[in-house]
Amino acid sequence: MRRNRFMDRTVAVLLAFAGVGILVRLLNLVVIFDPRFMNYFWLAWIGGLAILVVARNVATGEPRNQQMASAASALDHRAKLHDEVVSAWWFLDHEVRGPWIDLHVGRAAEKLQSLDVGRLLPLEVPPRSGLALGAIGAMILLAFVPLPFVPGLLLSTPLPTDVATFPDRDEELDEIEALLGEAREIDPANGQDLAAIQEFEQLVDQMRDPDLSLADTAAQANAVDALVDEGNLNTNSLLEGLEEMGSDLRRAEETTPVGEALSRGDLDSAAEEFAALAESLAADNAPSGELQQALEQAAENARAGLEDLAAALEQAAQALANQDAAAASESMMEAAQSVDDLSDLVESQQFQNQAAQRMDALREEMRQQENAAGQATEAGGSASESTDAESGGEGDPSRAAGAPQGGQQSGQSQGTMPPEALEPGAPQGASEGASGEPSDGDVPAGAVPSMTGNTQGLDPSGTGEIPTGLGFSPEQKTGEATSLDVQLLMESTAAAAGEAATEPEDRREEATRQERSRLDYRNVPSELTPAQQELLNQERIPREYRNVIREYFQAIRPQNGGAPTGETGETGETDD
Amino acid sequence: MSAIQLDQQIDEFRRRFNLVKDEVSKVIVGADDLIEGILMGVLARGHVLLEGVPGLGKTKLVQTLSGALQLKFSRIQFTPDLMPADITGTNVVQEDGHGARHLQFQPGPIFANVILADEINRATPKTQSALLEAMQEGTVSVGKETYTLEIPFFVLATQNPLEMEGTYPLPEAQLDRFFMKLSVDYPSVQSMHTILNRTTRVQEPVPEPVLTGADLLDMRETVLAVPIARPVQEYAVQLVLATHPDLESAHPLTKQYVRYGASPRGAQALVLGAKIRALLHDRVHVSSDDIRAIALPVLRHRVLLNFEGEAERVGTDTIVEAILKDTAAP
Numbered sequence: 001m002r003r004n005r006f007m008d009r010t011v012a013v014l015l016a017f018a019g020v021g022i023l024v025r026l027l028n029l030v031v032i033f034d035p036r037f038m039n040y041f042w043l044a045w046i047g048g049l050a051i052l053v054v055a056r057n058v059a060t061g062e063p064r065n066q067q068m069a070s071a072a073s074a075l076d077h078r079a080k081l082h083d084e085v086v087s088a089w090w091f092l093d094h095e096v097r098g099p100w101i102d103l104h105v106g107r108a109a110e111k112l113q114s115l116d117v118g119r120l121l122p123l124e125v126p127p128r129s130g131l132a133l134g135a136i137g138a139m140i141l142l143a144f145v146p147l148p149f150v151p152g153l154l155l156s157t158p159l160p161t162d163v164a165t166f167p168d169r170d171e172e173l174d175e176i177e178a179l180l181g182e183a184r185e186i187d188p189a190n191g192q193d194l195a196a197i198q199e200f201e202q203l204v205d206q207m208r209d210p211d212l213s214l215a216d217t218a219a220q221a222n223a224v225d226a227l228v229d230e231g232n233l234n235t236n237s238l239l240e241g242l243e244e245m246g247s248d249l250r251r252a253e254e255t256t257p258v259g260e261a262l263s264r265g266d267l268d269s270a271a272e273e274f275a276a277l278a279e280s281l282a283a284d285n286a287p288s289g290e291l292q293q294a295l296e297q298a299a300e301n302a303r304a305g306l307e308d309l310a311a312a313l314e315q316a317a318q319a320l321a322n323q324d325a326a327a328a329s330e331s332m333m334e335a336a337q338s339v340d341d342l343s344d345l346v347e348s349q350q351f352q353n354q355a356a357q358r359m360d361a362l363r364e365e366m367r368q369q370e371n372a373a374g375q376a377t378e379a380g381g382s383a384s385e386s387t388d389a390e391s392g393g394e395g396d397p398s399r400a401a402g403a404p405q406g407g408q409q410s411g412q413s414q415g416t417m418p419p420e421a422l423e424p425g426a427p428q429g430a431s432e433g434a435s436g437e438p439s440d441g442d443v444p445a446g447a448v449p450s451m452t453g454n455t456q457g458l459d460p461s462g463t464g465e466i467p468t469g470l471g472f473s474p475e476q477k478t479g480e481a482t483s484l485d486v487q488l489l490m491e492s493t494a495a496a497a498g499e500a501a502t503e504p505e506d507r508r509e510e511a512t513r514q515e516r517s518r519l520d521y522r523n524v525p526s527e528l529t530p531a532q533q534e535l536l537n538q539e540r541i542p543r544e545y546r547n548v549i550r551e552y553f554q555a556i557r558p559q560n561g562g563a564p565t566g567e568t569g570e571t572g573e574t575d576d
Numbered sequence: 577m578s579a580i581q582l583d584q585q586i587d588e589f590r591r592r593f594n595l596v597k598d599e600v601s602k603v604i605v606g607a608d609d610l611i612e613g614i615l616m617g618v619l620a621r622g623h624v625l626l627e628g629v630p631g632l633g634k635t636k637l638v639q640t641l642s643g644a645l646q647l648k649f650s651r652i653q654f655t656p657d658l659m660p661a662d663i664t665g666t667n668v669v670q671e672d673g674h675g676a677r678h679l680q681f682q683p684g685p686i687f688a689n690v691i692l693a694d695e696i697n698r699a700t701p702k703t704q705s706a707l708l709e710a711m712q713e714g715t716v717s718v719g720k721e722t723y724t725l726e727i728p729f730f731v732l733a734t735q736n737p738l739e740m741e742g743t744y745p746l747p748e749a750q751l752d753r754f755f756m757k758l759s760v761d762y763p764s765v766q767s768m769h770t771i772l773n774r775t776t777r778v779q780e781p782v783p784e785p786v787l788t789g790a791d792l793l794d795m796r797e798t799v800l801a802v803p804i805a806r807p808v809q810e811y812a813v814q815l816v817l818a819t820h821p822d823l824e825s826a827h828p829l830t831k832q833y834v835r836y837g838a839s840p841r842g843a844q845a846l847v848l849g850a851k852i853r854a855l856l857h858d859r860v861h862v863s864s865d866d867i868r869a870i871a872l873p874v875l876r877h878r879v880l881l882n883f884e885g886e887a888e889r890v891g892t893d894t895i896v897e898a899i900l901k902d903t904a905a906p
Contacts, residue, residue: 069807073906082863086906087805099577100803104860106579 004124005070009056011126017049018135025142042143065093071121075112078120084108170208172362176355177204183351186344196227196352203359214366221363228356230529234305235349237531238342239265241303244543245313246270252294254280259294267343271336278332281325292320304530309338582860589798589855593619595786599644602781604637605774606767612856613758613873614641614732619795620848622755623711623731625696625746625877632760633771634734635694642690643783645792647728650688654699656742660706664716681718686710689726689789693733697743704746707731711753728792748836748880755845756870757877802851804862807906811864812846815871818899819879827899833885834895838878845874864905872896 024041072085088108091101126132184197203220206212246262249255254277261270299314316331528536541549577585593615600611610626614637617624626634635651642649652663665684671677685691686707696704710716711731716723733754736743751757763771774781818827819837830837850866857866872893879892 082857082859082861082865083805083808083906084859084861084863086807087803087861087863090805090807091803094806096803098803099579099582100801100860103579103582104803107860 004121004126007124007129008126010053011129011132013049013052013056015128015132015135017045017052018132018139021045021139022135022142025139068093074121075115075117079111079115081108081111084111169362169366172358173204173207176358176362177201179351179355179358180204183348183355186348186351196224196231199224199227200352200355200359207359207362214363214370221359224356224359228352230532231349231352234529234531235346237303237534238305238346241306242267242270242309242339242342244303245298245306245309247543248298248300249294251297252290254291255294255298262339265346267339267346271339271343274332274336274339278329278336281332282329292317295320304534306342309335309342312338585798586855586858586860589795590858592787592791592795593856596641596644599783599786600637600640603640603774603783604633605770606763607633607637607760610637610758610760611641613756614638616849616852616870617732617755618728618730618792619799619852620755620845621728621730621796622845622848623733623753625751625754625757626732626734626760627737627757628734628760630736632762634760635692637760638690638692638732638734640783641732642692644786645690646785646788647689647792648726649690649692650685651692651694652685653694654696654703656698656700658699658703660703661718663703663706664710664718667719681721681723683723684716686716687723687725689728689730691729691731693731695736696733697735697746699744701744701747704744704750708747708750708753711750728789728796751877752839752841754877756849756873758873799848799851799855802854802860802862804847804851808850808862808864808867809847811903811906812843812850812867814903815846815867815875815899816840816843818903819875819895821882827895827902829890829895829898830879833881833888833890834879835882835885836880838875842875842878846871849874868900868905871900 028038068089069086072089073083075081075085076083084104085108088105091097091105180197180200184194199220203217203224206217206220242262242265246259246264249259249262251259255273258270258273258277261267261273295313295317299310299317312331312335316328316335319325319327319331526533596615597608597611601608604611614624614626626637628634639649639651652658661684663684663686665682665687667679668682669677670680693707696707710725710729714725714727714729716725735746814825816838817823817825819830819834819842820826821831821834821837826834826837846867847862849870850862853866853869854860854862875896876892879895881890881892
């Protein structure tokens, strides 16, 4: 009996507490509680449950005589004793005696001795126990199973499994710093790389400071983004230029291996081939006439950053024209050295990209944790602000307000670096079509390319190490809201009749009519790097047709001011 | 008194009870519950009201019972012109041998042990009330004199349903004095055959007297000695209080349809009847089952309906059954 009552009361308490727990969790769907509150709530829940179970079964338990009366009643009902035990127990408990009562109690005692009390009153599972277990299960499910569609439902937002956890922050920064060290060692002489690495190292130092938040390091991160992105653009431009040079060099038999190596982006092999060619020339091996022409054509395709290589090739071509094999060999060696330097540059950029990628992942992780904590502390209506802050990165006001992305930096980044344009094998027209809009400055935030979309195609080796997400990480898009520098001129207009008619003229603002920028776009100084300008100024002719077009114009080119020749490749110059 | 003696006393009680019951059952067919109820009323020092349409053997039942008891029997046929003095008796002028005249009390039919008040609700309330003192105190007051009735004294009244022509409702005070009100229903088919077999032959069965007045008084003492525990008694009290519309503990149906609930006499009747039933079931304690078993005949005539109840023709049996259903037993 007592055990059954205990179970009954326990189940009742469990049911009530499970109801409270579910109610709070459901309320948590609407109102995002502070995680600390939820922690305290669960502690209180468990403690309260234990206390109430004990209190209901011990402190507030029935007195012994009532328990006995209840047991007697249960026995009477189960054994169909017609209240014999209840009646006998009452007489005994109240010490009422008499012949009839003694006879009654004696009969009741005999009956009880013949009863199997354990069989009559077995341990019963309370009828509501199933409901209570279900409620407890539902509560546990709600409390501990992640529900990603409910922000703040969990104590902490679940993190992506491929992102380092917060305690690994210092370790991650160490590895980023090691990557930067490798980049510095590979290409110590390159000034632009050095600046990017220094900025990056400063960012790493700031990130090590536990007192600084993501917002505090946002400016430094933006600077690093810009530099890394710029390096990527330059690298991409270099690779494309080298590919074009390789295409030109494949025209001569001697430079075919070099051209193939350049075309596939294998700069180390290209440098070795250049060196081998230089040795071959030094050994007085007679060069073919195609070699000189191929070198000249390759030198003509020099892009920004490839000037040294182009100059070396041009000198080599000139030396060959002068039958100076030694000079040609020396120029080839210079070309080999130049290609080797370019290889170091690309490799350094790869390390920087790896470092940027890891930094991006680390900052993303920290942002998620800050957002989770921020959402938990904000109540109700602040949920939307939290969402904006999450998508806007560092909580920059302009981003939270949904201001359009503008300014020079953002415009360049978005306009010059569409994913398609960065594909080494992509048609030029794709990048040009996308690059026509950078100066508008009205690209909405939603139009910002994704991190992976920004960087894909920059990995010539296909290892996935080249892409950098830092340049397009959310915190970078937190610049000031752009606006035209508008002067609202006051214009005199005819006044309507009325009180204001006492004045001869009313001054009204006509902003829409007078809204003109005082700054001519042609006077805006370009802050583009040479590589970026190269991308912007690229002709819109697909590469595979360039030679055809070049040959066409060469064919119709007037020779000595006369009629065009009917053959191609006879002139050393092109006019495309 | 030892347990063995008590056991013998209980056995003797049951033997005598069954003796009377069997004797009556020789004549009355298919009315065991009625016989038992009437005997309970007799043993509880109460009176019993039998209600049923004419021809169901109510009068025959009472006559047979009186025949089984060695008691003085008197029958009063209630009619609209019956006067109270016709029941109680009156002082008449007597002249002795010397020519002197004096008043002498002439006892009425009420001076007997067993009174059959046949069709009691055909007399006017004034005449019906002539039974009040006798039924409660066992005395009759005529003029300045009060006469004590011989014990045992009990009234077995029959009445026709109130819907019938020429009937007067019994006063509430008199209704309350009846220990039980038993409803007489039509006999079953099998009982009808038995009735026909017994009553349409040359010799009808005649009951033999099997119990004396002294035996009856002994049995009454046995009944009063049966103990009842407070929880069971509390159950009886709760049942009675549930019929009181003004109390918080009243049943919802009571609050809606009842004008007056059962009096303490109702509680007394419940306990006494339960004690008798316990003895009949060879128990020396009263159980809630005993109280439940007799609650309907004990309480049905003590619950007086209000206008709404009368208008909606709510039976008091319905109310009592609802109370029994909703009141928790110990």
